[in-house]
Amino acid sequence: MPLSAYLTLAALVFAIGLFGVLTRRNAVGILLGIELMLNAVNINLVAFARFAGDLAGIIFTLFTIAITVAEVAVGLAIVIVIFRVRRTVEADHLDLLRG
Amino acid sequence: MTSLRESGTVSDAGKIPAHFYGWFWGLAAVLLASSLAVVLTRNLFHSVLYLAVALIATGGVFLVLDAAFLFGVQLLLYAGGVVTIVVFAIMLTERLVGQTIRSASRYLVNGAVISAAVFVGIIGFLVQAPPGGARPPLAGDLTVALGRALVGPFALVVELLGVLLVIALLGALYFARSEP
Numbered sequence: 001m002p003l004s005a006y007l008t009l010a011a012l013v014f015a016i017g018l019f020g021v022l023t024r025r026n027a028v029g030i031l032l033g034i035e036l037m038l039n040a041v042n043i044n045l046v047a048f049a050r051f052a053g054d055l056a057g058i059i060f061t062l063f064t065i066a067i068t069v070a071e072v073a074v075g076l077a078i079v080i081v082i083f084r085v086r087r088t089v090e091a092d093h094l095d096l097l098r099g
Numbered sequence: 100m101t102s103l104r105e106s107g108t109v110s111d112a113g114k115i116p117a118h119f120y121g122w123f124w125g126l127a128a129v130l131l132a133s134s135l136a137v138v139l140t141r142n143l144f145h146s147v148l149y150l151a152v153a154l155i156a157t158g159g160v161f162l163v164l165d166a167a168f169l170f171g172v173q174l175l176l177y178a179g180g181v182v183t184i185v186v187f188a189i190m191l192t193e194r195l196v197g198q199t200i201r202s203a204s205r206y207l208v209n210g211a212v213i214s215a216a217v218f219v220g221i222i223g224f225l226v227q228a229p230p231g232g233a234r235p236p237l238a239g240d241l242t243v244a245l246g247r248a249l250v251g252p253f254a255l256v257v258e259l260l261g262v263l264l265v266i267a268l269l270g271a272l273y274f275a276r277s278e279p
Contacts, residue, residue, distance in 0.1 A: 001123050003231040006160070008222065010129045013153075014133050020138030020211035028188055029143055032150050036134055037182065039157050045126045050164045055171035055248055058166055062249075065169075065176055070267030072181050074231050076188040077274035083192040092205070 006047035014040035027079045027089040031072065038068050123163050130156035139204075145188055151182045168242045 013036055020033030042061050049057025083089050086096075133156060136149040158173035165189075249257055 001120055001163075001234075003234075004225055005127075006164070006229075007225055009130065009160070011221040011225070012131055013157075013216055014221070015214040016131070016134040016138055016172055018198055018217055019210045019214040022213060023138065023204040023207055024186055026143055028148060028185060032146055032185065034135055035150060035177075036137060039177075043157060046161055046164050046169060047119065051164070051222055051231055051261065055241075058169060058245060059239070059248055059253055061169060062164075062172060063246075063256065063260055065172055066264060069176055069180060070264050072184055073271040074239065074267050074274070076184055077271035079188055080191055080275050084109065089192045091252050 003047060006043060010040040010043040010047070012040075013037075013043070024038045025090050025092060027082070027091050027094070028076070030091060031079070033076050035068070037074070038064065120163055122159065124161040126163065129275050130160065139203075144186070147182060147185050147189065150185075151178050154182070155177045165237055165241055168245055178273065 017033045017036030017040060017083060020036060022033075023059050042064060045057045045061045045064070049055065049061070069079045079089055082094060086094065088094075133152040134150045137146050137153060140146050141147060154173060154177040158170040158178070161169040161173060204243055227248075
């Protein structure tokens, strides 16, 4: 399996995740799209690390996974707070910062 | 220090059998189908379940790439932890509304055009890149090398990552605490 097969797969997943981020109305749905995009990046990192014979990429993937978990925890906490304040998690209705 | 070939032990314990590499196409098909389902299904709860399938398929791709330890991390942290948290968030935010948990999409055409443009851009780079060589043979156990690197040259980063996780979780607790 050539390296380009993995990279193409990752690019496809990244594009699908971007589509989800752009089209979802629900804030949780947007977070799911971001998860897909980060996942695609991880595939890229591991594929490059394996084909280059360098361990650093795989270790970096561990770090990105841990940071993603932190991001999800904070992001969902924010979603819950927004829901308490506004009673909705529709991204279109969250315009508190509009001037 | 961090090269795969310099890992101390040479054993076949952590190696993935070569015939497993052929699973890539099946895993890729599952990953793409479940990813599409994540962004297209109208029920947000189903979306999370499809995300779990996509994350496990990604773990399978890691396995095909000989990174068995990452497969375990992916299962435990992503498919186990993240999906559980998201399910709880959906229960907390959607049930209370008293409506269905269906989630409509908007700007479908614009989103598809932008995503396709990004994909074509990435593929454009891939086509221009010189063809890479074959996958080099794995010398030694990748998990052993990974463990040595995490407590060796990358020890400080691991510590910093632990601090970051604690800060993030404390922040999440602070945000989501019950009203005084």
